Amino acid sequence: xxxxxxxxxxxxxxxxxxxxxxxxxxxxxxxxxxxxxxxxxxxxxxxxxxxxxxxxxxxxxxxxxxxxxxxxxxxxxxxxxxxxxxxxxxxxxxxxxxxxxxxxxxxxxxxxxxxxxxxxxxxxxxxxxxxxxxxxxxxxxxxxxxxxxxxxxxxxxxxxxxxxxxxxxxxxxxxxxxxxxxxxxxxxxxxxxxxxxxxxxxxxxxxxxxxxxxxxxxxxxxxxxxxxxxxxxxxxxxxxxxxxxxxxxxxxxxxxxxxxxxxxxxxxxxxxxxxxxxxxxxxxxxxxxxxxxxxxxxxxxxxxxxxxxxxxxxxxxxxxxxxxxxxx
Numbered sequence: 001x002x003x004x005x006x007x008x009x010x011x012x013x014x015x016x017x018x019x020x021x022x023x024x025x026x027x028x029x030x031x032x033x034x035x036x037x038x039x040x041x042x043x044x045x046x047x048x049x050x051x052x053x054x055x056x057x058x059x060x061x062x063x064x065x066x067x068x069x070x071x072x073x074x075x076x077x078x079x080x081x082x083x084x085x086x087x088x089x090x091x092x093x094x095x096x097x098x099x100x101x102x103x104x105x106x107x108x109x110x111x112x113x114x115x116x117x118x119x120x121x122x123x124x125x126x127x128x129x130x131x132x133x134x135x136x137x138x139x140x141x142x143x144x145x146x147x148x149x150x151x152x153x154x155x156x157x158x159x160x161x162x163x164x165x166x167x168x169x170x171x172x173x174x175x176x177x178x179x180x181x182x183x184x185x186x187x188x189x190x191x192x193x194x195x196x197x198x199x200x201x202x203x204x205x206x207x208x209x210x211x212x213x214x215x216x217x218x219x220x221x222x223x224x225x226x227x228x229x230x231x232x233x234x235x236x237x238x239x240x241x242x243x244x245x246x247x248x249x250x251x252x253x254x255x256x257x258x259x260x261x262x263x264x265x266x267x268x269x270x271x272x273x274x275x276x277x278x279x280x281x282x283x284x285x286x287x288x289x290x291x292x293x294x295x296x297x298x299x300x301x302x303x304x305x306x307x308x309x310x311x312x313x314x315x316x317x318x319x320x321x322x323x324x325x326x327x328x
Contacts, residue, residue: 096162104254169307182312244314270298
């Protein structure tokens with residue numbers, strides 16, 4: 001009965017029917033007064049304390065910290081669920097195709113050949129143009145060349161894959177699903193990308209001195225150096241739309257599919273195509289982070305069967321990188 005009476009007292013006290021003086025000291029009453037202040041002054045004081053606590057947390061907890069914790073949680077859950085990745089692709093079906101081994105090199109040669117030709121043209125026009133105008137023309141030509149290369153790739157995919165472009169991984173029905181899933185995929189490897197950047201910087205300083213820094217990508221240098229809106233829009237289009245579509249079609253859609261057709265091992269095909277993707281970029285300091293990103297892109301393609309998912313992941317990564325640079 002005593003326990004029952006005490007419970008009734010606490011409940012009635014919360015409703016304001018009795019006072020502390022009625023029953024002397026009681027921890028339930030003190031807790032209720034702390035959680036539910038009675039006066040306006042007490043409410044304002046509690047609000048100030050809460051805001052102060054939030055500010056203190058914000059002073060040492062950054063957005064990057066939150067993102068890394070969320071990413072590590074997702075990645076750790078994936079490792080546990082897939083037995084450290086060993087069972088991650090057991091249900092991954094190979095994409096049926098009749099590609100000769102040289103097929104992926106066709107759009108790659110078209111791309112490199114056209115870019116080299118464009119560089120010669122720009123070099124002849126550079127004397128008559130300003131720095132930002134030359135950069136704008138360069139990106140404009142890249143867009144045109146990329147559209148041509150994408151068209152060549154789509155033709156090759158249509159005739160080489162068993163179900164045409166659908167078998168290649170381009171299906172409009174999966175756009176929303178792939179768009180949402182791409183956020184989770186990129187978030188789960190974000191801590192690993194940061195780790196690769198830190199390790200690259202660490203070993204770079206050991207080898208070349210404390211002044212060593214990873215150089216920004218040429219496009220990032222252009223977008224920070226020149227404030228012209230037209231150039232910035234063009235660079236964003238190239239980085240967020242053109243490059244992801246083109247590179248994923250070539251390296252994931254063609255190269256990775258061709259390699260898996262010969263090796264019949266999804267993870268090995270992902271590793272090889274990721275190595276090709278990373279080393280095709282000019283700056284070796286970028287290779288470790290790009291390799292990790294490519295592993296995620298290749299896994300997303302094999303797991304989902306959709307080429308749209310790695311395209312979205314690639315696009316998000318480039319967009320976040322540009323936004324971070326412009327926000328500095």
